[in-house]
Amino acid sequence: MKILPDSLERITEQFSRFPGIGKKTAQRMAFQLIEWDPEDVQRLGEVIIQSTEKLRKCSICNLITEADPCPVCLDTRRDESILCVVEDSKDVVAIEETSRFSGKYHILGGVLSPLEGIGPDQLNIRNLLGRLENVTEIVIAMNPSVEGETTSLYLARLLQDKDIKVTRLARGIPSGGDLEYIDGVTLGRALDDRHELT
């Protein structure tokens, strides 16, 4: 016998389309809605619908934004000669939180992944090549995954004859980490890249 109403199942189905949200979590979220104030539910639905009208990607750097170009690209106090290349907009937030970077960004929108059919043409690489005038350094800040590594090498090779300094984030032991629990690859890297205490 069918116990749950159709509309609840439709909500569950929609929620479970998000990556990382399984069927059980989606169902728990759907059940939660009936406990909320109807006004809050209304607001949730509205902000979601509004997102399709308001949110877009910056035509210069590909950052999620309401205004195109995005505030980062328009900010004249930022150093236009350094570009930081990242996978997605969340990475920009993480880097901004460090307050250590004052250049501009370029968001690839993913990483090379032949298995998933993502090649250079699926990424925002063409636009990157169009932004290189006046750029003296490109910081490649991919995630430390196999795909991130591959993408970094691909970009480095693509840029090697451009007379631009290509750098990448340092690898090593994370702050607050505990040597005995750090994986061998990371620790090996930290040893290889050791530098003098100054």
Added chain:
Amino acid sequence: MKILPDSLERITEQFSRFPGIGKKTAQRMAFQLIEWDPEDVQRLGEVIIQSTEKLRKCSICNLITEADPCPVCLDTRRDESILCVVEDSKDVVAIEETSRFSGKYHILGGVLSPLEGIGPDQLNIRNLLGRLENVTEIVIAMNPSVEGETTSLYLARLLQDKDIKVTRLARGIPSGGDLEYIDGVTLGRALDDRHELT
């Protein structure tokens, strides 16, 4: 500097109101929306808004439903003399999937939890007492937590002078479990409640 647009932050905020959805997951969900087809986003927003109009709780058993009374309460093939008392609507789904229960349900809407200020008055207990005519057995099917246990005992005491058989789900080793990994309380319970092989 503020990197992310306001509308994205509003969505993140709304998503993180769901239990079990932390800020990072909520942000990942919000970022995901911009990758979806606008039509799909629209549909998600709409089913959420519709839920406030369509979903309600059954005035008899408290199950989430579109029609009041719910289909379970209206189903005349079900045995009205057995009531299964559960915490919430999800538990009804789980029990229905076993196909072993053909009585009716009563959803408390939670468990007794003095620490969270949930006493008998916050649960759907008054309605339960109004449904006891013609009932010969009440199956108490709380979750095996401390609060579930407390609620079971409270209900059993409340019903003890009503000339109704009060039963509860059997405790024991779960099917497919591995003795060496089963916790001591469960295994002890299974030993206490051992019965003859027939």
